[in-house]
Amino acid sequence: xxxxxxxxxxxxxxxxxxxxxxxxxxxxxxxxxxxxxxxxxxxxxxxxxxxxxxxxxxxxxxxxxxxxxxxxxxxxxxxxxxxxxxxxxxxxxxxxxxxxxxxxxxxxxxxxxxxxxxxxxxxxxxxxxxxxxxxxxxxxxxxxxxxxxxxxxxxxxxxxxxxxxxxxxxxxxxxxxxxxxxxxxxxxxxxxxxxxxxxxxxxxxxxxxxxxxxxxxxxxxxxxxxxxxxxxxxxxxxxxxxxxxxxxxxxxxxxxxxxxxxxxxxxxxxxxxxxxxxxxxxxxxxxxxxxxxxxxxxxxxxxxxxxxxxxxxxxxxxxxxxxxxxxxxxxxxxxxxxxxxxxxxxxxxxxxxxxxxxxxxxxxxxxxxxxxxxxxxxxxxxxxxxxxxxxxxxxxxxxxxxxxxxxxxxxxxxxxxxxxxxxxxxxxxxxxxxxxxxxxxxxxxxxxxxxxxxxxxxxxxxxxxxxxxxxxxxxxxxxxxxxxxxxxxxxxxxxxxxxxxxxxxxxxxxxxxxxxxxxxxxxxxxxxxxxxxxxxxxxxxxxxxxxxxxxxxx
Amino acid sequence: xxxxxxxxxxxxxxxxxxxxxxxxxxxxxxxxxxxxxxxxxxxxxxxxxxxxxxxxxxxxxxxxxxxxxxxxxxxxxxxxxxxxxxxxxxxxxxxxxxxxxxxxxxxxxxxxxxxxxxxxxxxxxxxxxx
Amino acid sequence: xxxxxxxxxxxxxxxxxxxxxxxxxxxxxxxxxxxxxxxxxxxxxxxxxxxxxxxxxxxxxxxxxxxxxxxxxxxxxxxxxxxxxxxxxxxxxxxxxxxxxxxxxxxxxxxxxxxxxxxxxxxxxxxxxxxxxxxxxxxxxxxxxxxxxxxxxxxxxxxxxxxxxxxxxxxxxxxxxxxxxxxxxxxxxxxxxxxxxxxxxxxxxxxxxxxxxxxxxxxxxxxxxxxxxxx
Numbered sequence: 001x002x003x004x005x006x007x008x009x010x011x012x013x014x015x016x017x018x019x020x021x022x023x024x025x026x027x028x029x030x031x032x033x034x035x036x037x038x039x040x041x042x043x044x045x046x047x048x049x050x051x052x053x054x055x056x057x058x059x060x061x062x063x064x065x066x067x068x069x070x071x072x073x074x075x076x077x078x079x080x081x082x083x084x085x086x087x088x089x090x091x092x093x094x095x096x097x098x099x100x101x102x103x104x105x106x107x108x109x110x111x112x113x114x115x116x117x118x119x120x121x122x123x124x125x126x127x128x129x130x131x132x133x134x135x136x137x138x139x140x141x142x143x144x145x146x147x148x149x150x151x152x153x154x155x156x157x158x159x160x161x162x163x164x165x166x167x168x169x170x171x172x173x174x175x176x177x178x179x180x181x182x183x184x185x186x187x188x189x190x191x192x193x194x195x196x197x198x199x200x201x202x203x204x205x206x207x208x209x210x211x212x213x214x215x216x217x218x219x220x221x222x223x224x225x226x227x228x229x230x231x232x233x234x235x236x237x238x239x240x241x242x243x244x245x246x247x248x249x250x251x252x253x254x255x256x257x258x259x260x261x262x263x264x265x266x267x268x269x270x271x272x273x274x275x276x277x278x279x280x281x282x283x284x285x286x287x288x289x290x291x292x293x294x295x296x297x298x299x300x301x302x303x304x305x306x307x308x309x310x311x312x313x314x315x316x317x318x319x320x321x322x323x324x325x326x327x328x329x330x331x332x333x334x335x336x337x338x339x340x341x342x343x344x345x346x347x348x349x350x351x352x353x354x355x356x357x358x359x360x361x362x363x364x365x366x367x368x369x370x371x372x373x374x375x376x377x378x379x380x381x382x383x384x385x386x387x388x389x390x391x392x393x394x395x396x397x398x399x400x401x402x403x404x405x406x407x408x409x410x411x412x413x414x415x416x417x418x419x420x421x422x423x424x425x426x427x428x429x430x431x432x433x434x435x436x437x438x439x440x441x442x443x444x445x446x447x448x449x450x451x452x453x454x455x456x457x458x459x460x461x462x463x464x465x466x467x468x469x470x471x472x473x474x475x476x477x478x479x480x481x482x483x484x485x486x487x488x489x490x491x492x493x494x495x496x497x498x499x500x501x502x503x504x505x506x507x508x509x510x511x512x513x514x515x516x517x518x519x520x521x522x523x524x525x526x527x528x529x530x531x532x533x534x535x536x537x538x539x540x541x542x543x544x545x546x547x548x549x550x551x552x553x554x
Numbered sequence: 555x556x557x558x559x560x561x562x563x564x565x566x567x568x569x570x571x572x573x574x575x576x577x578x579x580x581x582x583x584x585x586x587x588x589x590x591x592x593x594x595x596x597x598x599x600x601x602x603x604x605x606x607x608x609x610x611x612x613x614x615x616x617x618x619x620x621x622x623x624x625x626x627x628x629x630x631x632x633x634x635x636x637x638x639x640x641x642x643x644x645x646x647x648x649x650x651x652x653x654x655x656x657x658x659x660x661x662x663x664x665x666x667x668x669x670x671x672x673x674x675x676x677x678x679x680x681x682x683x684x
Numbered sequence: 685x686x687x688x689x690x691x692x693x694x695x696x697x698x699x700x701x702x703x704x705x706x707x708x709x710x711x712x713x714x715x716x717x718x719x720x721x722x723x724x725x726x727x728x729x730x731x732x733x734x735x736x737x738x739x740x741x742x743x744x745x746x747x748x749x750x751x752x753x754x755x756x757x758x759x760x761x762x763x764x765x766x767x768x769x770x771x772x773x774x775x776x777x778x779x780x781x782x783x784x785x786x787x788x789x790x791x792x793x794x795x796x797x798x799x800x801x802x803x804x805x806x807x808x809x810x811x812x813x814x815x816x817x818x819x820x821x822x823x824x825x826x827x828x829x830x831x832x833x834x835x836x837x838x839x840x841x842x843x844x845x846x847x848x849x850x851x852x853x854x855x856x857x858x859x860x861x862x863x864x865x866x867x868x869x870x871x872x873x874x875x876x877x878x879x880x881x882x883x884x885x886x887x888x889x890x891x892x893x894x895x896x897x898x899x900x901x902x903x904x905x906x907x908x909x910x911x912x913x914x915x
Contacts, residue, residue, distance in 0.1 A: 017886065017887065018886050019886065019887065019888075019889065019890040019891070020890075021890050027897055029893075148877075148878050148880055150878075175875075175878035176844065176875045176878075177841055177842055177843075177845070178843075204841075205838050205840045205841040206838075206840070207838055208838065208841060235802065235803075235804045235807070236840075237807075237838075237839050237840050264893075267893050267897075268889070268892065268893045268896060269804075269896065269900070270803060270893075270896045270897045270899065270900030270901070271900060302885075303889070304885065304889075305885035305886060305888070305889020305890060305892075305893075306889055306890060306893050309889070309890045337885060338882045338883060338885055338886065339885050339886055339889075340886050341883060341886050341887075370882035371880055371882060372880070373880070373882060374878070374880065376847070376848065376880065376881075376882060376884055376885060377880070377881075377882025377883065377884070377885070378882075381882075454874055454875060455872045455873070455874055459872075
């Protein structure tokens with residue numbers, strides 16, 4: 001066949017480098033609805049759910065049982081289940097029906113019913129629903145702070161710049177697991193050097209992450225994964241019961257937590273039990289709710305390559321974010337994993353959360369170049385900062401970020417790196433040289449920094465853990481080395497755990513360490529003229545991008 | 555009681571060791587008068603936060619804070635160990651039941667014990683005990 | 685408190701039962717799918733699989749090693765049978781050959797076992813480490829994902845993890861063997877430098893899912909771990 005030049009040009013487009021697959025429900029490759037999904041049903045006897053979505057109590061697996069006992073309001077379920085799924089879907093979109101009323105209805109419906117409800121909504125209706133159902137009145141944003149070298153000094157500098165740019169939460173992880181304590185400390189220090197009140201976490205193995213939290217090296221935890229089938233839950237080395245126990249363990253130390261889940265994980269881990277991705281993810285969200293965790297990171301997350309490969313996959317992702325919001329959970333709505341070679345496609349995917357606003361639009365915007373992103377690349381990275389700021393300005397949407405000045409970026413990066421240098425010296429850890437501080441201050445990524453002695457670092461980490469160093473020692477180190485203000489900020493963050501206000505749903509801190517959550521600032525959107533509007537100071541901040549034409553210069 | 559408690563109930567807040575917020579300062583840390591234990595949450599605060607959650611129509615979150623308040627006095631390494639034993643294929647039924655007993659006998663942690671007992675039953679049914 | 689008393693009573697009853705060695709009969713699995721596609725109601729927790737399984741009847745169960753120089757490599761259930769090449773096309777014979785060579789170059793002794801009870805790379809690595817004479821093991825999925833593990837670590841923790849199988853080369857596998865051997869020797873080991881391709885999901889995740897499904901279909905909990913001399 002003679003080849004068409006146009007078809008050839010199209011074949012070369014980035015979009016055609018992405019992977020797609022047809023629906024295959026037997027292996028779980030189906031986004032919204034599988035022929036094997038159960039039909040909604042509930043039976044209550046003596047105040048106990050004895051049938052859930054077609055299964056009797058005897059047939060329950062451990063997920064069913066946990067959901068039946070912990071996640072469904074027994075006093076509301078029969079009434080709620082009597083309302084048709086279509087009617088519930090319409091109520092959710094209806095601006096005249098309040099978020100509170102919706103939360104009450106939804107607290108009584110089962111996972112299969114929830115799946116049916118979501119299937120009635122198209123993406124615009126889902127966005128309208130999210131605008132109303134988001135827990136906190138104002139949206140926010142979260143950054144990933146990592147680098148390929150696991151260099152704590154660069155982590156501190158990137159954390160400072162990220163905080164300056166507006167992120168209210170920052171998450172790090174490690175290439176080499178044993179580096180975790182260093183990176184957690186560096187992130188904590190760096191974040192407060194950029195802007196006060198930023199919450200920080202270090203994503204590592206569950207028990208290790210808890211230990212870092214208890215030590216006072218982090219202020220919240222997020223990487224507590226839950227799964228939609230039993231087999232995959234066990235492969236993830238947990239059950240709903242152990243996860244609920246873990247959630248309480250964090251709370252008992254005054255730490256904010258959210259769980260993590262996302263469609264596609266059961267497919268990727270080989271045990272989707274023929275169910276749709278949305279149904280399985282809904283089960284995860286019910287487990288999250290039942291465990292009494294205030295929130296969730298979801299939206300396919302690291303398995304987006306699977307969800308995005310099937311028809312209606314990107315719709316499913318905003319759908320599962322919406323389920324989280326409908327259950328009253330704080331939703332950190334992913335957008336944190338690269339999935340497409342196409343700039344058009346990756347931007348379109350993010351608009352579904354960006355436009356309505358979620359509690360955290362990204363649960364990891366790469367605040368470093370993607371080559372340094374140890375979550376295998378985020379959907380947006382440091383090189384997209386200006387694009388993102390212009391999108392906010394174009395649409396008068398609060399995406400949680402703001403334009404910054406170069407001198408401020410350099411200043412906070414330098415402060416953060418110097419502070420880590422001082423703390424490491426004071427605590428007798430590994431040396432951070434002035435050359436390293438200099439390189440990190442002006443760096444874009446780890447290609448511009450000096451290499452560290454990894455073996456020496458790992459030995460120092462071991463020593464630090466053995467000596468029982470805690471967050472209090474970090475505060476003391478900063479205070480004794482001339483970083484009084486920074487020491488005070490870290491202490492203010494640690495004191496949050498004595499009060500516990502920030503463990504309530506969707507809590508963040510402002511720059512004066514005041515808690516802003518769904519309890520004191522709940523979303524009150526009920527149509528035009530209500531809810532959060534971008535105006536005043538915040539709008540001025542968004543408008544002030546640097547690259548503006550000055551009419552006087554013509 | 556008015557939320558945020560850190561703003562409206564500031565003076566009545568005590569840490570796990572009984573310290574007031576106003577006693578947890580940089581100067582006190584420099585003098586060595588504040589330890590990591592002083593910056594931990596108390597049972598009372600967790601009860602109060604549970605109350606806040608209940609009033610916000612979130613009984614699940616309140617239940618979590620209830621279990622958490624029971625865990626305040628459990629040492630870090632015991633909590634970590636219990637969590638690990640509650641993971642799949644880590645314990646026999648007897649070990650889990652003994653753990654529930656420990657929770658009640660040593661810490662009066664009834665709600666935690668209840669969770670562990672439920673786990674012991676369903677783990678047995680689903681074949682994830684040792 | 686009512687709940688308290690009920691609970692204590694229940695605890696006492698179960699403790700007695702368990703000590704007297706007459707546990708309640710485990711509830712029979714209510715799933716009757718028998719591995720038939722379309723009939724599974726899911727309650728069998730995916731333990732029954734519709735795919736045809738290779739039988740490993742007659743294979744020797746893997747023994748706990750006693751040689752302190754030993755590094756055990758635990759390979760996945762589909763290794764060199766249903767799957768013969770990694771996700772980026774490296775032949776599995778060459779992959780395992782390089783890992784073994786790496787171990788030997790450091791003067792240590794490799795042994796290969798096939799882990800049939802799980803398809804998860806970290807659990808595979810941990811199983812290998814647990815039966816390794818030195819306590820150091822390597823987990824290797826058939827799609828190429830690898831981990832260096834140590835017997836006393838949390839399952840999902842590790843000494844070194846290589847999560848991005850598409851970026852692996854035979855040289856990396858050899859280096860993994862060498863590093864694992866160095867951990868045995870108690871040397872200060874420089875971890876292999878991380879690699880990262882931020883577009884890996886777009887290119888490979890569907891393929892990874894398909895390969896992992898294939899591997900998981902071969903999981904056989906009744907025969908947890910066997911000696912694998914075909915490597």
